[in-house]
Amino acid sequence: xPRLSSFDEHDIxxxxxxxxxxxxxxxxxxxxxxxxxxxxKSTSAAAILRAREYSTTARQSDIASNxxxxxxxxxxxxxxxxxxxxxxxxxxxxxxxxxxxxxxRMVVGSMGSQLMVLNPENGRxxxxxxxxxxxxxxxxxxxxxxxxRFVAGCNTGNVSLVDMDNIYDGGDGIxxxxxxxxxxxSVHVNCEDQYFLASGFGCNIGLYDLARGEQIACxxxxxxxxxxxxxxSHSSPHTFCTSSFDGTMKLxxxxxxxxxxPVFTTRSDWGNVMACWSPDDRFILTSAVDNEVxxxxxxDGSLAIRYPIATVDSDSNFTRSxxxxxxxxxxxxxxxxxxxxxxxxxxxxxxxxxxxxxxEGATSRDIYCQSLRADPFRPFQLSVIVAYERxxxxxxxxxxxxxxxxxxYA
Numbered sequence: 305x306p307r308l309s310s311f312d313e314h315d316i317x318x319x320x321x322x323x324x325x326x327x328x329x330x331x332x333x334x335x336x337x338x339x340x341x342x343x344x345k346s347t348s349a350a351a352i353l354r355a356r357e358y359s360t361t362a363r364q365s366d367i368a369s370n371x372x373x374x375x376x377x378x379x380x381x382x383x384x385x386x387x388x389x390x391x392x393x394x395x396x397x398x399x400x401x402x403x404x405x406x407x408x409r410m411v412v413g414s415m416g417s418q419l420m421v422l423n424p425e426n427g428r429x430x431x432x433x434x435x436x437x438x439x440x441x442x443x444x445x446x447x448x449x450x451x452x453r454f455v456a457g458c459n460t461g462n463v464s465l466v467d468m469d470n471i472y473d474g475g476d477g478i479x480x481x482x483x484x485x486x487x488x489x490s491v492h493v494n495c496e497d498q499y500f501l502a503s504g505f506g507c508n509i510g511l512y513d514l515a516r517g518e519q520i521a522c523x524x525x526x527x528x529x530x531x532x533x534x535x536x537s538h539s540s541p542h543t544f545c546t547s548s549f550d551g552t553m554k555l556x557x558x559x560x561x562x563x564x565x566p567v568f569t570t571r572s573d574w575g576n577v578m579a580c581w582s583p584d585d586r587f588i589l590t591s592a593v594d595n596e597v598x599x600x601x602x603x604d605g606s607l608a609i610r611y612p613i614a615t616v617d618s619d620s621n622f623t624r625s626x627x628x629x630x631x632x633x634x635x636x637x638x639x640x641x642x643x644x645x646x647x648x649x650x651x652x653x654x655x656x657x658x659x660x661x662x663x664e665g666a667t668s669r670d671i672y673c674q675s676l677r678a679d680p681f682r683p684f685q686l687s688v689i690v691a692y693e694r695x696x697x698x699x700x701x702x703x704x705x706x707x708x709x710x711x712x713y714a
Contacts, residue, residue: 381655381684386708387662390427390687391701395420397689399675400701401444403451407681411454412701413441419456419477421468424679424687424703430468433477437462443491445500447514453479455500457488463502465514483519485510490533496541499558503531509546511558523564527552533578537585537602543567545588549575553590555605568605572596577622582631582649583680589634594621597636599649611652616640628678628686635686637673644673644688644704658704660688674699683707 391397396415402424403409410424417439420432435441435458443457452468461484471477487505493514494500502510509531511521527548537543542558553576554566574593581588587608588600595613600606613636615621621640628635628646633655636645643657661671670693679685684706691699 381706382709383656384710385658385704385706386710387660387702387704388427389662389700390422390424390703391420393698393700395701396698397701398440398699399442399444400677400687400689401446401454402677402680402687403446404448404680406451407679409451410687411444411446411456413444413456415440415699417441417458417462419466427703431471431477433466433471435462435464436478436481442489443502445491445493447493447497448495449497455491455493457485457491457502459488459504460484461486461488461504463488463491463512465517480517482512482517483510485519490531492534492536492544494536494541494544495539498541501534501536501544503534503546505530507531507548509534521561523561526554526556526564526566529575532576533580535580537581538583539585545579545581547576547579547590549577551575551592553579553588553600555588555602570598570600570605570607572598574619578624580626582627584631587631587649589625589627591623591625591636593619593623595623595636595638597623597625597634599634609650609652611636611647612654613645613647624673624676626676626678629683633678635676635678637676637688639672639674639691641673642668642671644676644686656706658686658706660690660702660704662690662702662710666690666692670694679703 391412397412398415400410400412408423410422412420417435419434421430422428437458437460439458439460441456442459445455447453454466456466457463463482463485464478465480466477467479470479485502485504488502489504491500491502497514500512507527508522508524509526510519513520527550529548529550531546531548534544534546545553545555547553551572553570555568556566572590572592574596576590576592579588579590586602588602590598594615597611597613599608601608618640621638623638625634625636631649634647634649642661643659645657646655661668672691673688674691675689677687687703689699690702
């Protein structure tokens, strides 16, 4: 409010206005779209290292981008963006993943082992099936070289390879069942579809061969507490990171696992809920308990930035964060808060808080973010699994478009 002359019976001086303007400019980002359209892409650190290994030149075209920013320069972000429930309480979603190459597909796993592929734009179901054992679906990952297949795992340890074509032909979609991984929480497939990794409520990680359909290695005690999430690099089939509630994130190379020595280890003050790679593999984003979010350089593990996010002073405030808009921004959600925060990934400047209470009768004290992802194809769009304190109400999957104004709950 540049013309504000007094506040609470106090006259605002020119000096105070200048200080306020300087603080606002430092903390908040007010006009993101022109910046996004001008931002140039950078080469992946992993691509540079791989090119160096083969004595070739790394090109940005090797790391393709799905994001299209054309036509959004003149548009604005709405304070009350459009929200749509694409998977309701009848599904009780527990986990979901956007398709990395197709904008019309998202796989959703439920608390009761049900799997559903839908279109995130309109919520229309493409196909559905269920895993052979009951349990909440916690691990989901699309394959990279086959658009119709994904790996799904339940907290019971049941892990399956699912083929959509098999469902279309009348089958249950499960074309391979793998060795059980106890108390599973996460699965991830490498970029060449050779292997996938699994972790859970333990200190071990399992390596599976997709072609052979079996577990080929188990790396024991790689952390001191349970490993909630692990992720392969987008461009290197051997490089992956693990995040643990022991407060560390470790980078590993499958070619050097004999002595189980990580490439590097980073530390957080609290336990790490998750970690993820930036789209160009230059950074790794870690999310620890109570809004402790940091970005590290993937080349050496050095700290790039710790994001200035207010805490709620609770060791139960489990926080998750992901990259948005090709890595230009991050989205942050926590299980004791009713908003998703959007921050500039490079500077940490705050862009917007997105309230996720779209359901009728929902209040800020009643709802929280259980899981979230940014749309890899559509700028300033994201999806959130909204959970409710009232246990009689099931979870719902909400998609939000900040470039459209809310015209009612859909």
